[in-house]
Amino acid sequence: MEMKTLAQERSKAEFDVEAMKVVWAGGEASLRLNQRMAELVANDPEFQKDSRVMQTRSELLKDTFRKAAHAWELINKLHFTEEEARCLRKHIDQPSYADLHWGVFIPAIKGQATDAQQKKWLPLAYSQAIIGCYAQTELGHGSNVQRLETTATFEPSTDGFIVNTPTIAATKWWPGGLGKVSTHAIVHARLLTNGKDYGIHAFIVQIRSLEDHQPLPGITVADIGTKFGSRAYNSVDNGLLRFNNVHIPRENMLMRLATVTKEGKYVHSNVPTQLAYGAMVNVRKSIVMDASYSLARAVTIAVRYSAVRRQFGVQDGQPEMQSRLFPLLATAYAYRFLGQWMSSLYSDTMACFENNDFSTLPEVHACTAGLKSIATSTTADGIEECRKLCGGHGYLTSSGLPDLFAVYVPSCTYEGDNVILLLQVARYLMKTLKFLGSGKEPSGTAAYLSNVTELVSKNCEVAKESDWISPKTLRYAFEARSARLALKCATQIAAASTQDEGFSEASCELLGASRAHCELIIVTRFMGALEREIPGRGVKNQLQILCNIYALSLVTTRAGDFLMTGYLSPEQVELAKSQLRDLFKKVRHNAVSLVDAFDYTDFYLGSSLGRYDGNVYESLYNEALKDPTNASAVTEGYTEFIRPILKQQLGTSMSRL
C-alpha cells in the first residue's frame, strides 16, 4: 500500500461526516456541548497537558489539584450546569478526586440518605465545603461486600456508633479521593447493635479536620501508592483508611433503607431495598458509554496512523494492516448504540421500580452485569491491539496509547470483576432454563430462551455469502449459539454430583455461554438502532456495514462456539469470512471519515500518531525534543557515572574482562 494522505482518504468518504457526528454524539445539543468544552479546555493554558513528561507522584498530584481548583473556579464563574461541569472534567482528561466527589459521593447521598439527611449534606457537598469519597472495598475484600469486616457498633450512651477496623485485611483500600483530599467518607461497615450483626450499612464519617486538614483522632489515612502507568490513575489519591474507636453521631448512618433508634433498635424503612439496584444500572450504562469513547479514541489514533504510515508493499509481507482495525471500529459504534439503549433501559427500569414492580430486576441485573464485563474487557484488549498495530511508536507516550490503556484497564475490575460478573450472568441463565415452562417465562433480553427447543434443533440455512447480511439470520444465529451453549452447561451441571461442583467444573463453559448471551444483546441492539430513520447522506448505510462487520467478525472469531454446537457447518463459517472480506472492502475508503465522526480534537487525543493532519513524523520528532532530558546536550549523571567508565577511572581494578 503506497502512502496516502488523510485528505485523500477523506475525499473518498461515501457519507456525510457532520451528520454522523450528530448520531455519534447522541444529538445536536450533545455535539455542541462537547465541542464547546473541548475548545474551552484546549485554549486554557491552565489545562495544558504535559503528559510526555515524567513527574514525581507529588508533582503529578499537585498538578491535578491545581487543575481541579481551576475547573471549579470556571464552573462557578460561568455558572455551569452539572452536565456542563461533568463534560468539562471529562475534557480535562486527567482523573482527579473531583470525579469521585461528584460521580460517587454525591449520588450515594442522594440514593441512600433520607430527605432530612440530604438536606443537611447535599448543600455542603455541592459547594465543596466538604469533599467526599466512597469507602467500601477493604484490603482483603474486594468484590464481596458481605464479607467486609469494618464494624460500626451502636453505643446508646453516646447516641452514636463506634467505628473500628479489626484486622489489617479490614483496612479500607482503593477509594479514590480518600488518600490526600477527602474530608468525609461514606464508610461501609457491619452494623452491630444489641449484640446482633445486621450486616453492611453505610455511614458518613468525617476523616479530616475542616480547619487544618489533619486526620481526626482515631483515623489513619494515607495514599495506597503508585499504580499502573506513568500517569493514568496516579493523578488520583486512592487511599487507605483505618478506624480506632472513632465515634460518629447516630444520624450519620445513611438511613433511607433502615434506621437505628436511640434505644439501638434496628428498623427497616418502607423503602424497597431493590431501589439500590437502579443506581447500579446507571453506573453500568456509564461504563459502557465510556467503553465506546475509549475504544473510539484508540481506533482514531490507529486508523489515522495506519493510513499515513509508510507501509510495506504487499510483497514485503505486510498486507491489509488496516483491516484488523475494522472490527474494532465497528465495536466502538456497537457500544455507542448499546450505551444509548442502556440509558432507556435505566429509565424504563426506574419507572417500573417506582410502581413497585421489581419483576424485571433479575434480567436487568444479569444483562447489565454481562454487558459491563464484555464491553470493558473487549475495550481494554482493543486499545492494546490498536497500540500494537501502531508498531514500535505505539510504545511511546507521545502516541497517547500507553496512558489510554493504563487509565482504561481498571474498568475490568472496578464495579465488579469481569469474570465474577460473567459468572453471575451464567447463574441467571441456568436459573432461567431451569424454570422454563413453569409459567415464569423469561422476558427482555432473555426472552429468546423461551424458544430454546427450536433454537437447539434448527440449524443455520445460510447457503451463500449474501445470506449472512440478513438481520433475521444473524439474530437467529446468535440466539442459537447462546441457547445451545447455555443448555450444554445446564446438562453438564445436572450430571455433576452436586450443583456447586458442577458449576465450578463448568466455569469455563459458563463464561462462554454468558459471553454468547451478551454478544447476542449487543448485536441485536445495534440492529435495533438501525431500524429507525437516520438522517444524513449515506450515514445509515455506513452504520449498516459496521453492524454487519461487528456481527460477522464475531461469527468468525467465535467460530468454535458455532461449530461445537453444530449450528453452523465449516462451509457456512467460510461464507461468513468471505462476506466479511467484502464488507472490509466497503468500509476501507470510509474508515478515516468514520473516526473523524468521533470528533476528537488533537488536544484531547494527545497523540502524535493520531493527528488530524497526519503530520506524524514531525510531530513525534518535536515531542521528543521537548523531553526534559534533552534540555542539556550532556546528560545529568555523566560526570559521576559515565565519564569515570570511559576514562577507565572507575573503582579499583579496571582490568579487561
Add this chain to the structure above:
Amino acid sequence: MEMKTLAQERSKAEFDVEAMKVVWAGGEASLRLNQRMAELVANDPEFQKDSRVMQTRSELLKDTFRKAAHAWELINKLHFTEEEARCLRKHIDQPSYADLHWGVFIPAIKGQATDAQQKKWLPLAYSQAIIGCYAQTELGHGSNVQRLETTATFEPSTDGFIVNTPTIAATKWWPGGLGKVSTHAIVHARLLTNGKDYGIHAFIVQIRSLEDHQPLPGITVADIGTKFGSRAYNSVDNGLLRFNNVHIPRENMLMRLATVTKEGKYVHSNVPTQLAYGAMVNVRKSIVMDASYSLARAVTIAVRYSAVRRQFGVQDGQPEMQSRLFPLLATAYAYRFLGQWMSSLYSDTMACFENNDFSTLPEVHACTAGLKSIATSTTADGIEECRKLCGGHGYLTSSGLPDLFAVYVPSCTYEGDNVILLLQVARYLMKTLKFLGSGKEPSGTAAYLSNVTELVSKNCEVAKESDWISPKTLRYAFEARSARLALKCATQIAAASTQDEGFSEASCELLGASRAHCELIIVTRFMGALEREIPGRGVKNQLQILCNIYALSLVTTRAGDFLMTGYLSPEQVELAKSQLRDLFKKVRHNAVSLVDAFDYTDFYLGSSLGRYDGNVYESLYNEALKDPTNASAVTEGYTEFIRPILKQQLGTSMSRL
C-alpha cells in the same frame, strides 16, 4: 475455596522441588550462578529497588547510570566472566544502556567486522573506553531495513564516507543507549559510491566527544522521550540521531561481507552473506528464553496470591480461580524447553553454516521467526491475564505486575513485528507446499508437511478421554491442524486473481496457519524434552502433566481450527476438555511448588502479592506507607488548591451550582 497458606500448599507437592529447580535452570551450574547473583544483588544496598516510587525521567536515568557504574565496578573487581556479568545485569532488573552495549554493539562488531577491525574496536568496547549502540531503525522505517534512507556516500578525496540524513523520516529512532550515553553507533546506511547505490551497510560512527561527551559536529542526538509504564524502559535512553555531512574514515565501514577500495570500488568478500542469519537465530533463542522467564515471573505472583487470597466460596460465584492459571504455568515450562531446544538448533545451524551448508536456512528462519512471534505475544497477554487474575491489587505497582507488563510488551515489536513475522512463516509454508513432490522435500520442523496427503484425509480417532494423553495422538492432531490450515490457504490463494492479492486477502487465515505450525513445534519440543531421563522424585511426572495441559488447552482454545478443518468432531473436543479438567485436578496441589521451582527471590520478584511467605496484606500496607506522598499528613498543594475550595474562597463567584 477457603484460605490456605502457602506452607500448607507446599506440603502437598508430589515431586522434588529442588530437582525441578535444576531442570528449570538448565543444570546445577546455571542454578548456582543464578542464586549467587540473585543474592549478591539483593544484599547490595546500591541495587535496592525503589520501584514503588515515581521518579522524574532524569532521576530515573541517573539512578540507572549509577547502578550500571556500580555493576561495572563489581564485574571488574570480582573478575566476572561475560556470562557472570550478564547474569548480574539481569538480576539488577533495571534495563540500561549497558544491555545494548554488551548485548548488541559488541556482538555486531564480532559478526560484521573483519578480524583487523575487531582487533581495533573490541578492546575499546570490552573496556568500555567507548560505549556503543546499534542504530538501524529509522523514524519512518521500522521493520523494513531495505527502505532505510540514511546515506553513506564514499568520497575518494578524503578516503571516507559522508553520512547524511536526508529526511525527517530518515532520522535514526529507537536505538537503546543512543540518546544520552553512547559515544559510538553502528549506523546502517545506504552505501553510495561511484554514483551507484549498493544497499544497506553498517558503519561505525563516533557521535560524542570522548573528552567532554558533547555531540560531534554535524551530529544531532537526543532522547526520544518517555515510554509505556512508570519505569520499564524509561531507564533506557532510546535515542534519535541525525547526520549532517558527517565524515568517517573508510575503515569504519564494517567490512566482513563487503569492502570499498580506496578508489571507491565495491567488492564482495568471500564470506557468505547467510552467516548474518546465524546471529538472528541466537537472538530469537534469547527472546524465547526471556519469554519463559517473564511468564514464569507473572505466574509465580498470580499462583501464590491466588493460593493465599481470601476467596469467595463457590457459592459466591467465584469458583476455580486458579485453574485459569494452569495453562499459563504449563506455557512457561513449554517455552523453557523450547528455548533449550533453540540453543541446540543454533549450534547445529552454525555447524552447517561453517561447512557452507545453508540448505536449512529457510526452514530455520521461518521456524525461529514464528516461535519468537508466538512466544512473545502469548507471554505479553499471559502477563496481563495474570495481572487481571490478581484483581484490583494487580493494578498496584507494588504487585510487580504493571511494570513487568510494560517492560515485556515491546518484545512483541522489536526484532520483527509479530504480525510481520507470522506472515513470513506463512510465506514459507505456502512455498513448501508448492514445491512438495518436486524433489525438494521439507526438513526439520516442516518435515511433517511431506505427509500432507494423509494428514488432510485421516481424521482423529480419539474415542475416550484418556486417548488424548498419548503423545502420538497429540502430535498427529497438531500436524493435521497445521497441514490442513496451510492447504486451505494455498487453495484460497490459488483461486485469487493474482498471488499478491490472494496473499493479502487471506492474511487472517495465513496468520492462523502460521500459528498452528508454531504451536505444533512447541508441543512436539515439549514432548521431545520428556523423552530423556529426568532425575528427581515425581519431576518427570509433573512435567508430563504440564505438557498435556499445554497441548490440550491449545486443542480446546483453538477448537475452531480443529473443527473448521474437520479433523476433530465436537464430541472429541468435549473429550479433550474433560481430560483437561482431570489434569487440572492433578496439577492443583502442585501449583505452588511448581512456581517455587522457578526459584525467584522476593527481591527479584518485587511483588507484595507474590511473596514466598504469603504475607500479602501486611506487605501491601507497608509498601503503601512508604510512598513519598505519605511523608506528611497534609498533602502538598493543600494550601494553594484544596483549602480555598473548602473555605469557599476560590475565585470570584462561589455561588452554589
